Amino acid sequence: xxVWNLAYTGGxxxxxxxxxxxxxxxxxxxxxxxxxxxxVPENVSGAEIKQIYLxxxxxxTVIPTNLRFCFEVAAHQSELKDTxxxxxxxxxxxxxxxxxxxxxxxxPVFLCSRCNSPVDIISGNEMEVVSIExxxxx
Amino acid sequence: xxxxxxxxVLDANNAAAARNRMVFAEKKVMVxxxxxxxxxxxxxxxxxxxxxxxxxxxxxVIVGDICTTRDAERLAVCNIPVVQVNTNEFGGDCHLxxxxxSKAMENIDLDAVDLLxxxxxxxxxxxxxxxxxxxxxxxxxxxxxxxxxxxxxxxMFRACQAALLNKVDLLPYLEYxxxxxxxxxxxxxxxxxVFEISANDGRGIADWTNWMKRQTLAKTY
Numbered sequence: 001x002x003v004w005n006l007a008y009t010g011g012x013x014x015x016x017x018x019x020x021x022x023x024x025x026x027x028x029x030x031x032x033x034x035x036x037x038x039x040v041p042e043n044v045s046g047a048e049i050k051q052i053y054l055x056x057x058x059x060x061t062v063i064p065t066n067l068r069f070c071f072e073v074a075a076h077q078s079e080l081k082d083t084x085x086x087x088x089x090x091x092x093x094x095x096x097x098x099x100x101x102x103x104x105x106x107x108p109v110f111l112c113s114r115c116n117s118p119v120d121i122i123s124g125n126e127m128e129v130v131s132i133e134x135x136x137x138x
Numbered sequence: 139x140x141x142x143x144x145x146x147v148l149d150a151n152n153a154a155a156a157r158n159r160m161v162f163a164e165k166k167v168m169v170x171x172x173x174x175x176x177x178x179x180x181x182x183x184x185x186x187x188x189x190x191x192x193x194x195x196x197x198x199v200i201v202g203d204i205c206t207t208r209d210a211e212r213l214a215v216c217n218i219p220v221v222q223v224n225t226n227e228f229g230g231d232c233h234l235x236x237x238x239x240s241k242a243m244e245n246i247d248l249d250a251v252d253l254l255x256x257x258x259x260x261x262x263x264x265x266x267x268x269x270x271x272x273x274x275x276x277x278x279x280x281x282x283x284x285x286x287x288x289x290x291x292x293x294m295f296r297a298c299q300a301a302l303l304n305k306v307d308l309l310p311y312l313e314y315x316x317x318x319x320x321x322x323x324x325x326x327x328x329x330x331x332v333f334e335i336s337a338n339d340g341r342g343i344a345d346w347t348n349w350m351k352r353q354t355l356a357k358t359y
Contacts, residue, residue, distance in 0.1 A: 024232060024264045031147050039143045054147075061263050061293060108292035109325045118328040121296075127147040127267075131140050 028062055028127065029070040033080060035129045044136055051084045051133035059092045059124035092124030151268055154236035158243070158271025165248040168354040169256065171270055173294065174278035175287075176260030179304040181209045182337035183278055184255055188216040190347040195252040195354055200242045202234040202259045209257060221245050225259065233264035236271055252358050253350075262291040266298075274353055280305040281312060285319040288326055295326045300333065302346060307336040 032052060040047045056062050064087045075081050094110060095102045098117035110119050146152065162169050174180050181201075188197050198219040201209045210222035221242045225231035231238075234256065246254070256272065258265045266275075275298040279287055282305055288295045295301065301323055309316070320332055331349065335342035 024267075027231065027235075028147055031150065035143065035145050035147065035149065039141055039145075041141065044139075059293060061267050108289055110292075110296065111325055111328060129143045129145050129147060131142050131144075133140055135139070 025062055025066040025070040026074065028067060029074040032071065032129055033074055033078075036080070036083075036132050039129070039132050040134060044134065047134040047136055049080055049083050049132050049134050051086055053086045053088070053130040053132070055088050055090055055126040055128040055130055057090045057092070057124040057126035059121065060127050062127060064089060088130075090123050090126045093122050094119040095122050148267065148269075151236045154240055155269035155271040158236055158239055161243065161248070162254070162271060162273070165251070166358045167248050167251050167254050168274070168357045169254045169270075169272040170274045170276060170350065171256045171258060171265070171272040172276050172278060173258045173262070173265045173298070174260060174280075175262045175283065178260070178278045178280040178283065179337045180257050180260070180278050181212050183302060183304060183335065184257055185213060185216060186335075186337045186340055186343045187255070187347055187350070188213075188218060190343050191253070191351060192216065192218065195351065195358075196250055197253045197255065198246050198251045199255045199257060200234075200239060200246075201257045202238070204232070204259060219246050219251070232259055232261045233268050234258050234270055235268050239270045253354050262287070262294050266291075266294040273357060274299050274350070276300045276302060278302045278304055279319070281308060281314045281316075281319075285315050286322060288319065288322040292326045295323055295330065298327070298330065300331050300346075300349065303332055303334045304337055306334045306341065307339050 032054065036049050036052050040049065056064055068085055071085055075083060091104050093102060093104050096112035096115060096117050096119050099112060099115050101112055101114045102122070103113060111117065112119055172180055172184065184199060191197070199213055200221045200223060201213065202223045202225065203209055204225050207222045210220045213220045223234065223238055223242055239256065256270060277294055277298040279301055281303060303319065323330055323332055333342055333346040333349070335346055
Protein backbone atom coordinates (compact mmCIF):
# COMPACT_ATOMS: atom_id res chain seq x y z
CA UNK A 1 0.00 0.00 0.00
CA UNK A 2 1.47 3.30 -1.08
CA VAL A 3 0.93 6.38 1.07
CA TRP A 4 1.48 9.83 -0.32
CA ASN A 5 1.79 12.91 1.84
CA LEU A 6 1.13 15.86 -0.37
CA ALA A 7 1.28 19.17 1.49
CA TYR A 8 0.50 21.33 -1.46
CA THR A 9 -2.20 22.35 -3.86
CA GLY A 10 -1.85 23.22 -7.50
CA GLY A 11 1.80 22.26 -7.37
CA UNK A 12 2.64 25.02 -4.97
CA UNK A 13 3.72 24.46 -1.40
CA UNK A 14 2.06 26.62 1.20
CA UNK A 15 4.41 28.94 3.03
CA UNK A 16 4.42 29.63 6.76
CA UNK A 17 0.97 30.06 8.25
CA UNK A 18 -0.74 29.50 4.91
CA UNK A 19 -0.41 25.77 5.57
CA UNK A 20 -2.75 26.10 8.54
CA UNK A 21 -5.42 28.16 6.78
CA UNK A 22 -7.68 25.40 5.59
CA UNK A 23 -10.29 27.12 3.50
CA UNK A 24 -11.52 26.21 0.06
CA UNK A 25 -10.76 29.71 -1.17
CA UNK A 26 -7.09 29.38 -0.23
CA UNK A 27 -6.33 27.09 -3.14
CA UNK A 28 -8.43 29.34 -5.40
CA UNK A 29 -6.42 32.39 -4.27
CA UNK A 30 -3.09 30.72 -5.00
CA UNK A 31 -4.28 29.76 -8.49
CA UNK A 32 -5.43 33.35 -9.15
CA UNK A 33 -2.03 34.66 -8.12
CA UNK A 34 -0.29 32.19 -10.44
CA UNK A 35 -2.53 33.12 -13.37
CA UNK A 36 -2.05 36.85 -12.75
CA UNK A 37 1.73 36.50 -12.65
CA UNK A 38 1.73 34.40 -15.80
CA UNK A 39 -0.44 36.97 -17.60
CA VAL A 40 2.03 39.85 -17.39
CA PRO A 41 3.35 40.31 -20.95
CA GLU A 42 6.96 39.30 -21.34
CA ASN A 43 7.86 42.55 -23.12
CA VAL A 44 6.68 44.66 -20.16
CA SER A 45 9.51 45.22 -17.72
CA GLY A 46 9.10 45.92 -14.01
CA ALA A 47 5.32 45.49 -14.13
CA GLU A 48 3.27 45.86 -10.96
CA ILE A 49 -0.12 44.14 -10.84
CA LYS A 50 -2.45 46.79 -9.39
CA GLN A 51 -5.76 45.02 -9.80
CA ILE A 52 -7.15 41.61 -10.74
CA TYR A 53 -10.64 41.40 -12.21
CA LEU A 54 -12.58 38.24 -11.46
CA UNK A 55 -15.94 36.76 -12.35
CA UNK A 56 -17.28 34.50 -9.63
CA UNK A 57 -20.58 32.73 -10.15
CA UNK A 58 -23.04 32.62 -7.28
CA UNK A 59 -23.47 28.86 -7.82
CA UNK A 60 -19.75 28.23 -7.48
CA THR A 61 -18.37 27.22 -4.11
CA VAL A 62 -16.34 30.42 -3.80
CA ILE A 63 -17.45 33.01 -1.26
CA PRO A 64 -16.03 36.41 -2.28
CA THR A 65 -15.36 37.65 1.27
CA ASN A 66 -13.43 34.46 2.03
CA LEU A 67 -11.57 34.78 -1.25
CA ARG A 68 -10.47 38.33 -0.40
CA PHE A 69 -9.23 37.16 2.97
CA CYS A 70 -7.36 34.21 1.52
CA PHE A 71 -5.88 36.36 -1.24
CA GLU A 72 -4.56 38.75 1.38
CA VAL A 73 -2.91 35.85 3.20
CA ALA A 74 -1.56 34.25 0.03
CA ALA A 75 -0.18 37.56 -1.29
CA HIS A 76 1.30 38.59 2.06
CA GLN A 77 4.93 39.70 1.77
CA SER A 78 4.85 39.22 -1.98
CA GLU A 79 4.80 41.70 -4.84
CA LEU A 80 0.98 41.37 -4.87
CA LYS A 81 0.43 42.42 -1.27
CA ASP A 82 -1.21 45.71 -2.35
CA THR A 83 -3.06 44.24 -5.35
CA UNK A 84 -6.81 44.83 -5.31
CA UNK A 85 -9.38 42.21 -6.25
CA UNK A 86 -12.34 43.42 -8.29
CA UNK A 87 -15.01 40.71 -8.16
CA UNK A 88 -18.08 40.60 -10.39
CA UNK A 89 -20.59 38.19 -8.91
CA UNK A 90 -22.55 36.42 -11.64
CA UNK A 91 -26.10 35.36 -10.74
CA UNK A 92 -27.39 31.85 -11.34
CA UNK A 93 -29.43 31.76 -14.53
CA UNK A 94 -31.18 28.64 -15.78
CA UNK A 95 -32.87 27.88 -19.12
CA UNK A 96 -35.60 25.32 -19.61
CA UNK A 97 -34.70 22.47 -21.96
CA UNK A 98 -38.33 22.32 -23.11
CA UNK A 99 -39.81 25.83 -23.36
CA UNK A 100 -36.48 27.77 -23.27
CA UNK A 101 -37.75 30.04 -20.45
CA UNK A 102 -34.87 31.71 -18.61
CA UNK A 103 -35.01 32.64 -14.95
CA UNK A 104 -32.89 33.36 -11.90
CA UNK A 105 -34.02 31.04 -9.10
CA UNK A 106 -33.80 32.25 -5.51
CA UNK A 107 -33.58 28.68 -4.27
CA PRO A 108 -31.79 25.59 -5.62
CA VAL A 109 -34.69 24.43 -7.79
CA PHE A 110 -33.56 23.19 -11.18
CA LEU A 111 -36.97 22.67 -12.71
CA CYS A 112 -38.65 25.19 -14.97
CA SER A 113 -41.18 27.23 -13.03
CA ARG A 114 -43.43 27.32 -16.11
CA CYS A 115 -43.48 23.73 -17.35
CA ASN A 116 -41.59 21.79 -14.64
CA SER A 117 -39.05 20.44 -17.17
CA PRO A 118 -35.33 19.99 -16.48
CA VAL A 119 -33.10 22.99 -17.07
CA ASP A 120 -29.54 23.85 -18.05
CA ILE A 121 -27.38 26.27 -16.10
CA ILE A 122 -26.34 29.08 -18.44
CA SER A 123 -24.54 31.27 -15.92
CA GLY A 124 -23.54 31.20 -12.28
CA ASN A 125 -20.71 28.64 -12.34
CA GLU A 126 -17.96 31.06 -13.30
CA MET A 127 -14.54 31.16 -11.66
CA GLU A 128 -12.62 33.33 -14.08
CA VAL A 129 -9.70 35.71 -14.13
CA VAL A 130 -11.01 38.23 -16.64
CA SER A 131 -8.12 40.69 -16.77
CA ILE A 132 -5.37 42.34 -14.78
CA GLU A 133 -4.42 45.98 -14.47
CA UNK A 134 -0.67 46.57 -14.52
CA UNK A 135 1.63 49.53 -14.32
CA UNK A 136 5.13 49.59 -15.67
CA UNK A 137 7.82 50.72 -13.30
CA UNK A 138 10.76 51.34 -15.57
CA UNK B 139 -2.68 49.07 -18.73
CA UNK B 140 -5.36 46.41 -18.82
CA UNK B 141 -4.28 42.95 -19.90
CA UNK B 142 -7.03 40.57 -21.01
CA UNK B 143 -6.66 37.16 -19.39
CA UNK B 144 -9.98 35.24 -19.63
CA UNK B 145 -8.80 32.10 -17.92
CA UNK B 146 -10.68 29.75 -15.68
CA VAL B 147 -9.21 29.82 -12.19
CA LEU B 148 -8.85 26.05 -12.25
CA ASP B 149 -7.21 25.92 -15.69
CA ALA B 150 -4.17 24.10 -14.34
CA ASN B 151 -6.31 21.50 -12.60
CA ASN B 152 -8.54 21.07 -15.66
CA ALA B 153 -5.51 20.53 -17.88
CA ALA B 154 -4.22 17.85 -15.51
CA ALA B 155 -7.68 16.26 -15.46
CA ALA B 156 -7.73 16.19 -19.26
CA ARG B 157 -4.36 14.41 -19.28
CA ASN B 158 -5.66 11.90 -16.75
CA ARG B 159 -8.75 11.35 -18.88
CA MET B 160 -6.60 10.57 -21.93
CA VAL B 161 -4.62 7.98 -20.00
CA PHE B 162 -7.79 6.36 -18.64
CA ALA B 163 -9.31 6.26 -22.12
CA GLU B 164 -6.18 4.71 -23.61
CA LYS B 165 -6.05 2.09 -20.86
CA LYS B 166 -9.84 1.53 -21.00
CA VAL B 167 -10.24 2.20 -17.28
CA MET B 168 -13.56 3.41 -15.92
CA VAL B 169 -13.05 6.00 -13.18
CA UNK B 170 -15.67 6.72 -10.53
CA UNK B 171 -15.24 9.66 -8.13
CA UNK B 172 -17.10 8.92 -4.89
CA UNK B 173 -17.84 11.93 -2.70
CA UNK B 174 -19.77 12.64 0.48
CA UNK B 175 -19.60 14.41 3.79
CA UNK B 176 -17.44 12.73 6.45
CA UNK B 177 -19.15 9.71 8.01
CA UNK B 178 -21.68 8.94 5.28
CA UNK B 179 -20.16 5.50 4.81
CA UNK B 180 -18.04 5.83 1.65
CA UNK B 181 -15.44 3.29 2.68
CA UNK B 182 -17.96 0.72 3.90
CA UNK B 183 -19.94 1.22 0.68
CA UNK B 184 -16.84 0.68 -1.43
CA UNK B 185 -15.98 -2.52 0.45
CA UNK B 186 -19.47 -3.88 -0.23
CA UNK B 187 -19.29 -2.67 -3.85
CA UNK B 188 -15.97 -4.36 -4.54
CA UNK B 189 -17.17 -7.56 -2.86
CA UNK B 190 -20.14 -7.57 -5.24
CA UNK B 191 -18.27 -6.93 -8.50
CA UNK B 192 -14.67 -7.88 -7.79
CA UNK B 193 -14.98 -11.21 -9.59
CA UNK B 194 -16.28 -9.53 -12.74
CA UNK B 195 -14.30 -6.28 -12.85
CA UNK B 196 -10.67 -5.76 -11.89
CA UNK B 197 -10.82 -2.94 -9.33
CA UNK B 198 -8.40 -0.48 -7.77
CA VAL B 199 -8.94 2.36 -5.31
CA ILE B 200 -7.31 5.72 -4.64
CA VAL B 201 -8.33 6.97 -1.20
CA GLY B 202 -8.02 10.59 -0.18
CA ASP B 203 -7.96 11.83 3.40
CA ILE B 204 -6.35 14.77 5.16
CA CYS B 205 -4.70 12.39 7.61
CA THR B 206 -4.26 8.69 8.38
CA THR B 207 -4.24 5.53 6.29
CA ARG B 208 -7.25 4.07 8.10
CA ASP B 209 -9.52 3.92 5.06
CA ALA B 210 -6.86 2.20 2.96
CA GLU B 211 -6.28 -0.29 5.76
CA ARG B 212 -9.98 -1.09 5.82
CA LEU B 213 -10.02 -1.55 2.05
CA ALA B 214 -7.09 -3.98 2.26
CA VAL B 215 -9.61 -6.79 2.90
CA CYS B 216 -10.66 -6.47 -0.74
CA ASN B 217 -7.23 -7.66 -1.96
CA ILE B 218 -7.01 -5.05 -4.68
CA PRO B 219 -4.48 -2.27 -5.36
CA VAL B 220 -5.09 0.61 -2.95
CA VAL B 221 -3.23 3.93 -2.89
CA GLN B 222 -3.80 6.22 0.08
CA VAL B 223 -3.28 9.96 -0.40
CA ASN B 224 -2.89 12.21 2.64
CA THR B 225 -3.31 15.80 1.57
CA ASN B 226 -1.41 17.21 4.51
CA GLU B 227 0.08 15.77 7.63
CA PHE B 228 -1.40 18.52 9.81
CA GLY B 229 -4.66 19.18 8.03
CA GLY B 230 -4.54 20.25 4.42
CA ASP B 231 -6.44 20.15 1.20
CA CYS B 232 -10.11 19.40 1.60
CA HIS B 233 -10.42 17.70 -1.78
CA LEU B 234 -8.40 15.66 -4.25
CA UNK B 235 -7.05 17.59 -7.22
CA UNK B 236 -6.19 16.18 -10.65
CA UNK B 237 -2.43 16.38 -10.24
CA UNK B 238 -2.71 14.32 -7.03
CA UNK B 239 -4.55 11.62 -8.95
CA SER B 240 -1.82 11.77 -11.63
CA LYS B 241 0.79 11.03 -8.98
CA ALA B 242 -1.23 8.26 -7.36
CA MET B 243 -1.89 6.61 -10.74
CA GLU B 244 1.83 6.01 -11.18
CA ASN B 245 1.54 3.38 -8.47
CA ILE B 246 -1.20 1.37 -10.14
CA ASP B 247 -0.81 -0.97 -13.11
CA LEU B 248 -3.70 0.42 -15.14
CA ASP B 249 -3.33 -2.36 -17.71
CA ALA B 250 -4.62 -4.69 -15.00
CA VAL B 251 -7.58 -2.50 -13.96
CA ASP B 252 -11.11 -2.15 -15.36
CA LEU B 253 -12.58 0.06 -12.65
CA LEU B 254 -10.70 2.70 -10.66
CA UNK B 255 -12.65 4.10 -7.73
CA UNK B 256 -11.51 7.36 -6.15
CA UNK B 257 -12.76 7.80 -2.60
CA UNK B 258 -12.52 11.57 -2.23
CA UNK B 259 -11.89 13.51 0.95
CA UNK B 260 -15.03 13.71 3.07
CA UNK B 261 -16.47 17.09 2.05
CA UNK B 262 -19.69 18.05 0.27
CA UNK B 263 -18.34 21.38 -1.01
CA UNK B 264 -14.95 21.51 -2.68
CA UNK B 265 -14.60 18.12 -4.41
CA UNK B 266 -17.53 19.03 -6.66
CA UNK B 267 -15.45 21.82 -8.21
CA UNK B 268 -12.36 19.75 -9.03
CA UNK B 269 -12.35 17.61 -12.16
CA UNK B 270 -9.92 14.72 -11.65
CA UNK B 271 -10.48 13.00 -15.00
CA UNK B 272 -13.31 10.78 -13.86
CA UNK B 273 -16.10 9.24 -15.96
CA UNK B 274 -18.70 9.19 -13.24
CA UNK B 275 -19.35 11.15 -10.08
CA UNK B 276 -21.34 9.58 -7.28
CA UNK B 277 -22.45 11.19 -4.02
CA UNK B 278 -23.11 9.14 -0.89
CA UNK B 279 -25.69 10.57 1.49
CA UNK B 280 -26.72 8.78 4.68
CA UNK B 281 -30.18 8.85 6.23
CA UNK B 282 -28.65 10.11 9.48
CA UNK B 283 -27.73 13.43 7.83
CA UNK B 284 -31.12 15.04 7.30
CA UNK B 285 -33.40 15.20 4.30
CA UNK B 286 -32.42 18.76 3.39
CA UNK B 287 -28.74 18.02 2.74
CA UNK B 288 -29.24 18.19 -1.06
CA UNK B 289 -30.73 21.69 -0.73
CA UNK B 290 -27.76 22.83 1.34
CA UNK B 291 -25.20 21.45 -1.12
CA UNK B 292 -26.88 21.79 -4.52
CA UNK B 293 -23.66 21.99 -6.54
CA MET B 294 -22.56 18.54 -5.39
CA PHE B 295 -25.91 16.97 -6.29
CA ARG B 296 -25.99 18.82 -9.59
CA ALA B 297 -22.46 17.70 -10.45
CA CYS B 298 -22.98 13.97 -9.78
CA GLN B 299 -24.61 11.31 -11.93
CA ALA B 300 -25.93 9.08 -9.11
CA ALA B 301 -26.72 9.25 -5.40
CA LEU B 302 -26.35 6.43 -2.91
CA LEU B 303 -28.69 6.86 0.06
CA ASN B 304 -26.87 4.83 2.71
CA LYS B 305 -27.71 3.41 6.13
CA VAL B 306 -31.33 2.63 5.19
CA ASP B 307 -31.19 -0.23 7.71
CA LEU B 308 -31.50 2.52 10.35
CA LEU B 309 -34.78 3.90 8.98
CA PRO B 310 -36.97 2.09 11.55
CA TYR B 311 -35.17 4.09 14.28
CA LEU B 312 -35.35 7.49 12.58
CA GLU B 313 -38.01 10.01 11.68
CA TYR B 314 -36.68 10.35 8.16
CA UNK B 315 -38.78 11.45 5.22
CA UNK B 316 -37.57 9.30 2.33
CA UNK B 317 -39.96 10.90 -0.16
CA UNK B 318 -38.72 14.38 0.80
CA UNK B 319 -35.04 13.64 0.25
CA UNK B 320 -35.78 12.18 -3.18
CA UNK B 321 -37.92 15.19 -4.03
CA UNK B 322 -35.10 17.53 -3.01
CA UNK B 323 -32.55 15.56 -5.00
CA UNK B 324 -34.73 15.58 -8.11
CA UNK B 325 -35.51 19.26 -7.93
CA UNK B 326 -31.76 19.83 -8.19
CA UNK B 327 -30.92 17.00 -10.57
CA UNK B 328 -34.04 15.50 -12.18
CA UNK B 329 -32.10 12.77 -13.98
CA UNK B 330 -30.23 11.46 -10.94
CA UNK B 331 -30.87 7.81 -10.00
CA VAL B 332 -31.06 7.34 -6.23
CA PHE B 333 -30.00 3.94 -4.89
CA GLU B 334 -31.17 3.09 -1.38
CA ILE B 335 -28.45 0.97 0.18
CA SER B 336 -27.04 -0.32 3.41
CA ALA B 337 -23.29 -0.82 3.50
CA ASN B 338 -23.94 -2.59 6.79
CA ASP B 339 -26.20 -5.43 5.65
CA GLY B 340 -25.74 -5.16 1.89
CA ARG B 341 -29.31 -4.31 0.85
CA GLY B 342 -29.54 -2.34 -2.38
CA ILE B 343 -25.91 -2.97 -3.29
CA ALA B 344 -26.87 -5.24 -6.23
CA ASP B 345 -28.99 -2.54 -7.93
CA TRP B 346 -26.22 0.03 -7.49
CA THR B 347 -23.43 -2.24 -8.70
CA ASN B 348 -25.48 -3.48 -11.67
CA TRP B 349 -25.97 0.14 -12.72
CA MET B 350 -22.27 0.89 -12.35
CA LYS B 351 -21.30 -2.31 -14.16
CA ARG B 352 -23.37 -1.26 -17.16
CA GLN B 353 -21.56 2.09 -17.26
CA THR B 354 -18.18 0.40 -16.87
CA LEU B 355 -18.70 -2.24 -19.54
CA ALA B 356 -19.84 0.43 -21.97
CA LYS B 357 -16.41 2.03 -21.65
CA THR B 358 -14.06 -0.88 -21.15
CA TYR B 359 -15.22 -3.15 -23.98
